[in-house]
Amino acid sequence: MDFIFKGMAQGLIWALLALGVYLSYRILDFADLSCEGSITLGASMASMLLTKNVSPIIAVLMAFLVGCVAGAITGLLHTKLKIPPILSGILTMTALFSINLHIMGSANIQLNSVPTLYTQLSGMLHLSKTYLSLILGTVVCLAVMAMLYWFFGTELGASIRATGINENMCRAQGIDTDLTKIIGLAISNGLIALSGAFICQYQGYSNINLGVGAIVIGLASIIIGEAIFSKVKNFFFTLGGIVIGAVIYRIVVAVVLYFNMPTEDVKIMTAFVVIAALFVSKYANKIGKKHPAAKHDKKEEPSIPEEKEVKDNA
Amino acid sequence: MPENNTPMLSLKNVVKTFYAGTVNEKTALNNLCLDLYPGDFVTVIGGNGAGKSTMLNATAGVFPIDGGDVFIDGVNVTKLPEHKRAKYIGRVFQDPMMGTAANMQIEENLAIAARRGKKRTLRWSITQQERAEFKKMLSILGLGLEDRMTAKVGLLSGGQRQALTLLMATLNRPKILLLDEHTAALDPKTAAKVLEITEKVVSENKLTTLMITHNMKDAIKHGNRLIMMHEGRVVVDVSGEEKQKLTVEDLLMLFSRASGSEFASDRAMLSAE
Numbered sequence: 001m002d003f004i005f006k007g008m009a010q011g012l013i014w015a016l017l018a019l020g021v022y023l024s025y026r027i028l029d030f031a032d033l034s035c036e037g038s039i040t041l042g043a044s045m046a047s048m049l050l051t052k053n054v055s056p057i058i059a060v061l062m063a064f065l066v067g068c069v070a071g072a073i074t075g076l077l078h079t080k081l082k083i084p085p086i087l088s089g090i091l092t093m094t095a096l097f098s099i100n101l102h103i104m105g106s107a108n109i110q111l112n113s114v115p116t117l118y119t120q121l122s123g124m125l126h127l128s129k130t131y132l133s134l135i136l137g138t139v140v141c142l143a144v145m146a147m148l149y150w151f152f153g154t155e156l157g158a159s160i161r162a163t164g165i166n167e168n169m170c171r172a173q174g175i176d177t178d179l180t181k182i183i184g185l186a187i188s189n190g191l192i193a194l195s196g197a198f199i200c201q202y203q204g205y206s207n208i209n210l211g212v213g214a215i216v217i218g219l220a221s222i223i224i225g226e227a228i229f230s231k232v233k234n235f236f237f238t239l240g241g242i243v244i245g246a247v248i249y250r251i252v253v254a255v256v257l258y259f260n261m262p263t264e265d266v267k268i269m270t271a272f273v274v275i276a277a278l279f280v281s282k283y284a285n286k287i288g289k290k291h292p293a294a295k296h297d298k299k300e301e302p303s304i305p306e307e308k309e310v311k312d313n314a
Numbered sequence: 315m316p317e318n319n320t321p322m323l324s325l326k327n328v329v330k331t332f333y334a335g336t337v338n339e340k341t342a343l344n345n346l347c348l349d350l351y352p353g354d355f356v357t358v359i360g361g362n363g364a365g366k367s368t369m370l371n372a373t374a375g376v377f378p379i380d381g382g383d384v385f386i387d388g389v390n391v392t393k394l395p396e397h398k399r400a401k402y403i404g405r406v407f408q409d410p411m412m413g414t415a416a417n418m419q420i421e422e423n424l425a426i427a428a429r430r431g432k433k434r435t436l437r438w439s440i441t442q443q444e445r446a447e448f449k450k451m452l453s454i455l456g457l458g459l460e461d462r463m464t465a466k467v468g469l470l471s472g473g474q475r476q477a478l479t480l481l482m483a484t485l486n487r488p489k490i491l492l493l494d495e496h497t498a499a500l501d502p503k504t505a506a507k508v509l510e511i512t513e514k515v516v517s518e519n520k521l522t523t524l525m526i527t528h529n530m531k532d533a534i535k536h537g538n539r540l541i542m543m544h545e546g547r548v549v550v551d552v553s554g555e556e557k558q559k560l561t562v563e564d565l566l567m568l569f570s571r572a573s574g575s576e577f578a579s580d581r582a583m584l585s586a587e
């Protein structure tokens with residue numbers, strides 16, 4: 001069973017990536033590929049600082065901040081230079097590859113000999129690493145979910161949500177959509193870098209290729225989460241669904257590895273999991289949509305009430 | 315209107331050319347001049363490509379203009395981007411999808427509109443007091459929306475969405491209300507209802523309004539002033555009693571005299587009957 005718990009623990013830290021991708025992909029409707037670079041950026045930044053004996057908490061916060069900067073750059077490229085979303089993300093991702101190498105000084109950093117969040121906390125709490133990472137991951141995810149729930153309920157957060165739905169309406173209502181996009185992408189990439197900062201400490205090393213395939217992992221988590229929690233309306237639980245989606249994804253990967261499948265097959269299994277989740281979500285949508293839609297036809301879409309019309313004409 | 319009064323909206327020699335330097339070059343606004351005084355409710359008609367929508371978009375700052383100036387209540391807003399000009403302007407569009415965020419609740423849309431021209435902070439996006447106010451305003455529309463405040467706007471019909479957009483546009487009393495054929499996409503009965511709401515909202519708030527319509531009868535029936543556009547200019551401008559006595563035939567005649575051609579809008583011809 002230990003491999004399941006390990007998968008769950010990893011899922012909880014990869015969930016931060018999924019939440020970040022959710023912000024750009026779903027809320028802002030912006031397919032942001034810079035996440036592949038910013039997750040590595042978070043890992044590079046945190047591990048470089050850790051090897052310089054910086055406190056793990058500060059290293060994690062710094063990773064979040066540089067992630068925000070990376071996201072803001074993607075946002076600036078898109079809004080100010082009018083570069084299409086995908087290309088803006090690719091440009092940032094490409095540039096980050098060099099930046100990450102410069103930060104780390106090499107393609108790998110080992111963290112075995114330096115204190116990390118995990119070694120420090122397990123020393124303090126006398127817990128095994130797996131249980132500690134489960135608890136820490138849960139606490140961090142709940143905290144991030146709570147903060148996102150609060151933020152997207154504020155005036156600024158609501159205008160970011162509206163930007164992803166209808167930019168035209170936003171500008172007519174006086175929202176600076178360039179600014180809301182930049183803020184949204186900054187938070188998104190900040191969370192993704194935060195995920196990287198936890199991943200490197202959990203696995204004990206940082207690698208320049210850590211971010212390869214991150215976008216697929218993020219999207220897979222979102223798709224799995226949404227497929228399972230398709231009926232959830234509350235934003236907090238939607239976010240929770242994505243966290244659980246990330247955990248499920250990692251458990252699947254852990255199972256694959258446990259049964260000694262060759263490591264070169266992990267990627268193809270990843271693809272299969274996503275395809276399966278898409279299949280399930282399509283199937284779930286078919287069942288799930290039937291009832292609400294039937295209800296809308298009757299209740300939710302009376303054009304203009306007939307009785308009122310009659311009264312007005314009279 | 316008294317001469318010494320500052321115009322609420324003043325377009326001075328506004329020029330806008332699309333696709334400049336290509337074979338598709340099109341001068342949409344050709345030294346357009348127009349002054350609207352406080353409380354003016356101006357209906358705008360004109361053939362296809364006369365520059366009606368371009369005039370509204372130039373006023374709203376959707377694109378930069380190539381020449382001339384736009385003044386709102388004496389302030390030169392020519393250089394202000396769209397979202398900053400929104401402080402002064404309420405807008406309703408032809409497409410009912412354009413004015414609201416479909417995936418957000420009715421009350422969320424209203425709360426966003428209530429903050430037009432104000433700073434968006436980290437305070438909660440809607441207050442209990444606002445909810446009560448929105449409920450009251452929605453009930454005035456008479457569409458039953460006051461009981462569905464947390465429903466997603468995407469579930470509403472086109473007419474309901476236009477009425478909601480109109481409410482959103484006028485929630486913070488704008489200096490100018492721009493209506494771009496806001497009933498064109500609706501069926502006749504719903505269009506009449508939305509126009510009735512428009513008339514009510516405009517007169518109650520004494521809003522300075524520009525309303526484009528392709529329906530000549532609506533153009534005559536509503537507002538205190540009527541302008542007709544042709545090739546990027548105002549070619550007919552009637553107000554007061556003269557406007558009240560207008561008929562569709564008069565308008566068609568005025569148009570052919572002003573432009574030297576037949577009125578070239580199929581939709582307008584059809585709706586002229």
